Each structure stands twice: as C-alpha cells, then as structure tokens.
Amino acid sequence: METKLKFTVDSALLKELGEKLVETVHVALSELVKNAYDADATEVEVIFENDASGNGYIKIIDNGTGMNFEDVRNYWMRIATTNKESKNISSVYGRHLTGAKGIGRFSCRRLGGKLTLITNGTKKGDLCGKFPEIERTEVVFPWKKFEAGKDVTTIVCPGEQTIVKDEYTGTTLIIEDVIDEWTTRGLSWLKRQLAVLTANRGTRRKGFIEDPGFLVMLTASNFEGGIRDIRDDLINAGWGTLEAYINNKNQAVCELNALGLGRRNIISRQTFPKLKDIRLKVGIMVDERAQMRDLSVISKQALNAILSEWGGIQIRYRGFRVYPYGNDDWLEIDKDRGIRKASPKIENELFAYAESLQGVEASRALLNMLSMNSYIGNVLIGPKSEGFEMKANREGFIHSDAVRQLKNFARFAIDWSTILRDYYLRQQQLKIAEVAKEQFENIIGREVESQKVVTTALDYINANIKEVAGTLEPKKRVELEASLKKATDVIKTRNRSLLIELSHLRLVASTSSLLLIFSHEVKSLLGLLEQSKNTLNRIAKSLSGGTRDTIIKIGQNFQDLNYRLEELLQLTSLISTNKAKTKPGRVALKSRINKVEKIFELITNKYGIEIDHSEVPNNIVIRDILEAEVYSILINVISNSIKAVIAGGNNKNIKIVASSTPEGVNIIVKDTGIGLNSNRFNEVFIPFVSDPDGELYQELEKRLNPEDSLFVGAGSGLGLGIVREIVSIHNGIVRFKQPSSPWATEIEIKLR
C-alpha cells in the first residue's frame, strides 16, 4: 500500500531550540531590540511594568517597517525561516543587519509565557512611516500550550488581520508571564549591547535615504529607577560629559561632569553675539578602562568600534542633522592635534584659566587633546537661532558670522574641557605617586617624608638584599654587596645633588618674583625721568645761551638713563607672566648678542674689554626656543668670559662666532682670560662648582671693583649648569674645547 508520510513537529522542540539558541533573558531582549534596528526603526521603547495584580510584563515598541500579512505568514509563522538569509543590509536606511537569523520568536518564548504580537506593515513591504493603508496583524502566542507531546501545527494562535487607515508602521511585542531571571549584571550587559546600537546618531549611506539614527528608551523602574535614554547613558559613560549653551548675554556657559573632577563650570568672558538658542552636549570618550565612568554601559572593546564608526560632533539644525559636520573635522580638532597645538592663544581667556589650575602648564595644556572621533554628541541649533543658511547642495552652512561663532563656541567648550582633562591627568599622576609612597610606608611600617622616599627605599632594598646575600657563598656575597653599595651610592649621591639643586632653584625662583616687583617699581619710576626731562625742556625754552644748553643737556641725560634702564627692564620682563614670551619660536642670534653686549657695556667700557661678534651672520636663527633661554645662555657664557678676562688682567678680548648647519646652530665664545685647565672642562658644569681651582675669584677680587661684582655675577655656581640644562632640552651639547692661540678659553654650544 502506497502511503505518504509527513513529519510533525512536537512543541517540545520549540522549547528546546529556544533555550539552546537564547541562553538568557538578556540575550533574548537584546535580540528583539536588534530586530527593531534591523527593521529600520528610529526609536524603540522597552518597558518593564507590572499590571494591577503585580504580574510583570515587557513591552517592546518600535517604529520600524513592521510586517505585512505575507511577512507574518511566510516568516514569523514558519519556524526556522527568516528573510535575513537573503540580505545583509536593511531596506530603508541600508543599515548593516545586527540580529541573529530567525531567533526572534525563540527570544519571545524565552522571555515569558505569553506573547502578543502587533505589527503594522505596508502591503508593498520594506517601508516605514505613516501610510493611508496599513496591514495590521495582532496575534497571541500562548507558549504554555506548546507543551511536550503536542504537534505545533495543531495549536491555534488567536488573532486577526485587518486593514487600517492612516496608520504608522511598526511592531509591538507584549510579553506576559515574564520569566524572572533578570539580574543587575545581566541588565548591564544588555545596556552595553544597546549602547552600541544607539551610537548610531544618524548618517547617510549611498543608495538609501538618510538614516536619522536609533534611540532606545528603557523603562525599568525595578532596576534603574525610571526611564533611561540609552544614548544618554552612553554619552555619560565616558570620561566626561560636556554641556554648553549660549546665555542671554551671548556668553558660553559650559558644564563638565567628569571622572575625578565632578562638576565644573565656566562662563566665557568672550561673547558670541550672533548666537542664540544653541546647545552642545557631547560625551568625551577615552578608550581606556580607567577613564570610563560607567563600564556597565560600555566596554573598551565596544567603545573602539563605536568611536571609529560613530564618533564626532554633529550639528542638528532645527531637529535635522546637517552634513558633513561630524563626519569631518569641522572644529579643526584633528588638525590642531596634527600640528601638536600646545595651548590656546595667549590672549585667549582659556590660557589664563589653564594657568589657574594647579599643576597645569598653560603653554602645554592642549597637548592631551583627544581626536574628533573621541567626542560623541551634537550641537543643537534651535528654532530661535539666526544666521544659519544651508548651502544649495545641502552640504553644510553658507559661511557667516554665526557659523564662525558657532565653531568658536564649540571649540571654546572643547578646549576648556581639554584643559580640565589635562588637570585631571596631572592630579592622577600625583595621586599615583602618593599611593606608591603610601604602599611603601605600609611595607616598612612607618611614615616617610617625601624628600626622603628615595633614600629610605634604597636602605630598604639594601637591607633585604643583604638578607638574601647572607645565604650565598662568601665570595659571591662580597661581590654582591660591593655592587649593591656602588649602585646605591650612585643613586644617593645623584639624589642628594638634585635635592640641593632643587632647593637652590626654588630660592632663585622666589627671587625672580622679587625681581619682577622691583622691575615693575623701577619701570614706574622711569616716568619720572621722562617727566623731569620734559619739564627741564619746558624751562629751557624760557632761557637762553649756556644755561639753556646745560638744562637741555641734563634733560638729555635723564632721557638716556630712562632708555637704558628700560632696555634692561625689558630683559627682566622675559620672566614675567606675559604668555607670548613663554611660547618657543624662532630667535635671531645676532640681535640678542647685540643686546647682551649692551647690558655689559658699562663694565666692558670700564675695563677696556673688546667683544667682537662681527663674524656672526645676521640670519643665524635658533628654532623652537624661548627668547629668555637664548638670553640666559648668552648672559651666563659672556659674563663668564668677562670675569675671566678681568681676572686675566692682560688682553681683554672676547670673540663670538656662530654658524648654522643642517643639524642646528653652533655658537663659539672665546676669550683671552685666565683660562681653564682641560681637566676641569666637565667639572665646571656641575652646580655650585663655579671656580674649581679657586683662581678665578681670587684674581677677580684683586682686579674687580667690588661694586661691579654684582654686575657680572658673584658666582652662584649655577650659571653653566643652567646653560647645560637649556642646551640639553634642545638636544644640544655644550662643552669646553682646547683653545687655539691667542685664546685662553673656548666654549662651544650646539643647539639642535
């Protein structure tokens, strides 16, 4: 007998497949949200609620393409089928599909005992929005009836399919008899999954209409205390959240809520008169675990992916995204990173702000600037704004004052937050040092003064190694102890000399403040010299003959003194607070030599010292150096030569030559002074060793008028040490060389 046999499917298989494919409730919910994303939804709401009887249910509502009658029949109601097999991008916005294939039903099954599916789709399919005619399907799946032993095809799922007018597409899933396996850890995992999706803040893909982005609203009062915007959570999970707006005085009001800093605020002094109704909100995302505020929302790995695809500060104009802002470097952040822009302009108020933060070097405060991709957020231009006009091709705004100011406003906020991040990083470094000290104190069981940390640590190491050494054979033990002693002696000696140098430099630094006060006072007195000269000139006008000439001459002397003092004071102002002078740049050598020569003019004239620098070309220029550093080198070296030639007592000649090579600038200063023994060539650079043979100052004392000793420097022993420090910062070298006749000393300075 011929017969046709057919497979039947037992309901137990559904349960089996569900549990195998969807391990946890968190995975299940994540898959359903991914389905909404793949269905080109722009918003999805996930609601955990209890009904009046206290029974929990979950609602997942999206505004995607939904399913029409045919989709429901052919895909949803046929197990193990999916339309995702045939495509890997969504039909409306061209999104890369994220959900797994065909497990939506099993996910619903995994989440609860009963599912109500309500889905609105167009007859044509793959469209979303509002349409005059919509195919609506509402079906209830009583999963509990799908028990073992029952053929799946025999179970009736009640529902109806209707045509509704003027409705929106989308899908709503209502899951009842919720399975109570929700854990905080699982929810964190879920949030991380969703955060990746919400990073899509809108984009355009070739051949598709513009994707407005994807929002997930999570309402879970039992877990998180209310409604959560997952994108907000994402923005707030990074190192900091920066918000800014324009107030009614057209100033930028910025607030940064950041890791380790809490909330910080600033109101700009500068104004942006063309801006109103502007708001900025960005997450500052640093892909380091230690610099994330909420690891439950985002993992380092996911952040990398998000930043590369979705990072950037976009502009939304009256609700719509304006391209290409956010896909490009419209704030010139990456450009400035590329050129290693170190600080805001000196006249910028942020420079002063940076200076006010402890530990922050204003001139380097922007070096930690993050890339444009590290910011996730928008600048919102509201309906009350003016001066923004789109280009004809819709690619950005036509250039206007408002657009320029918008950029300045956003950069002001970003630069301000960058300065605060620099501050944060520096504070962290201090904390690390403090923690290391504390840990060490715990080990040795007592407190240690900061200044004695190195020596105490060395003693500790010494003691421990000696203990170990005790277990060695005598010969090896002696060898080990000898090496250990040498090593610790070197470190201790170096540390001691650094501490002494540091304390001396502190002293010098404190006197520099006195110098500034002094120069300020003298500067204001210069006005009196000018006044006296002008008054004398006025009086002279009423006189005649020799008296008149004498009065004018006295006035002229006052003027000469005025200008000479002014010139000297200009040098002291190089260590002032003027920011332009703290920015390295190009410094022409010849005019600085001229100036230093002028400083010493009184003394060189008095002692008949000849300084010849005629062979220094005009166009020797030192790059990337502070003007003050060049003066410091020249003053120290030339004053040494002046002292040497006075002490020498015979020919008093100093010669300066300079040349330029592809590697940098070479300066040589030679003198006919007392000379320096070649075995002292290195020693004189050691701080406080100003006169190793004790001859220089002995001879100077004989030949130098006491009142002039201050002028050429009394020999602090730091001069050449400072020169060496400056030169080494610029990757150069400074050394004494064996001089050729008739010179007694020759010092060479190579600056790179």
Place this chain on the structure above:
Amino acid sequence: MNQKLHFIWVDDSPERKQDADNLRDELQIEMDFIDVNETEVDEKLENLVQGKEPDLIIMDHSLDKSYSKTYKTGSTAATFIHEQWPSCPIISFTGVPIEDVDVRHKAAYEDMYPINRISEKYSELTAIANGFKQLKSNRPKSTSELLQFLVPPEDDLVKLSKILPKELKEDFSDKSLLLEIYRWADSVLFARPGFLYDKVWVATLLGLSLDGFEYVKETFQDTMYNGIFSSENKERWWKSKVLTKLGSLTNEFGLPWEIGRNLVNSDPNNFSKCFASQEDYPETVAAEDSTQNANWYPMKLMHTEPHPNFEDMLFFDELRIMKPL
C-alpha cells in the same frame, strides 16, 4: 580761529599733574587734570560725564590708589566714559609693561602708551584728537564720505572700500562708529603695509637704505599720508603714489628698487641691502624672527618665507619672516 584742543587727564598719581602741564604747554592745548588719588572715582567720573565732552581723555591704567569697587583700572573707567561719550578717544598712559596688560583691558582704550615715552607721543595725541574732532564735525554717512577722510589716491578708492570692515560700511548710525574708524585705521591701515608704507618699507621699495631715503624724503612729500590721524611720529606713504611719483621722476620702467637707486645719484652707500645676505635689491621687508618685538629689515624674498603669525589680507602685502640660514 581754531579753538584749542581740550584734554582731560584722569590719574591717581598727583605727581603726574606735572606731565599734564608739560603736555598742555607743549601742545598749546587746554588741559584738566582730575586727581582721583584716595578719592571716590565713581563720583568723579559721574561729574566728569555731566560736563562738556573733551577732545581726548588720558587715563591712568592702574587706579589702585583711588577708592572704588567698580573702577579698579582705567579700562573699566574708560568703558563707563565710552558709554556716555561714545565718540571720545581715551588713551591710557601706564608704567606697567604694555605687552603684559590683558588684551581685554587694552581693548577699552583707543591706545596705550608707556608713561616714560610720553613726549614721543605728543604728536600722536594731537593727531588723534584732531582726527576725532574732524569726524565729529562732519560725521560720515556713507563709505565714500568715510574714505574722503583718508584722502586716498583715486586708484586706491575701490580697493579701500572693499577692505573696510562690515561694521564701518553697514551702520553709519552706530554710536561707536568713530571709535571703530580709529581702531581700524590704527590697527589695520597704518599697521599693515599695503596701501600705506612706513619708512623702512618705502625706502626698500625705492631700493634705498634708511639714510638714502632721507635724501629723497622731501621729494616724496606729496605722497605722504595726510588724512585723519596722520602724525609726524607715524609717517606713512601711499604706496601707489610713491610708485607714480617714482615713474615721473625717473622716466624709467623697471623694478622700483632698481630704478629708485637713480634718485640718489647711484651712490652705493645709500642703497638698501638684504639684511640676511647683504645682497643688493631686497624686494621686501621681513621680521628677523618670531618674537614679539622682532626687528623688521629689508630682505631678498628668497631669504624669507611667510610669517606664521600673520594671516594674509586682501590688498595688503604679505608679511614675511627671515629664513634661518
């Protein structure tokens, strides 16, 4: 007969009265000295603005020897005065280094000068006061009226109208218009070589050293800028007029720095030389380095490059810097 200029000097250092008297006598002007030393500045300023607007106010920048919660510096006082008298120029004299003064303070004044250089600024003070006086008596109502105050060469009129900032072209009723005119003239027109050249630029254009230019300066008298705010201390020459004049004097065609040498009977001592290379015929003037008070010298273009601290401006010369050797 012209009425004497009237200046007011506000200061908390009584000894500066002597400076005010010197200035008064030197410039033959009327001068009121308002001493705010250990007094309430607020009241003095209130009284001041009740009176007649002067032609110029001199303001001490630091008012720390007076009493006021509002006016700690001359700049806040200047802001108050500008609100009442929006067309009154205010110049600050100060003992503190001007480059160290915050730009926002500087912006409150039309200019800041060091007190120990006051006599060098006498002619500029007169020029500013006279300039404002002219503008006030015949306030410009259009771009062309404004440009007439500069007395520019016909050839430069169109270009000048193009580079005038919008604020000076669009709203002639703006109460701070005259201050804006001064600030633009001072910070752009006089400061950037392009329409006007200073002595180094004009001498280099003519192929002459500064000493060499002194020989022909008189000849080029009619090419000098003599519009509003012109002063002996800030001599400027219209570039276009200089070139026209050079053509008419030499009857030659060629590069101005080459034919200009004929003006000094081809005496090599009077020729300009490139500061960087000592070569002949430097074509431009460039900064020796990037520091704030760098010197500017004649240089061959090949020894220079665009200065990184200055942006190019339409119709103005490119500012350049010496290339390191």
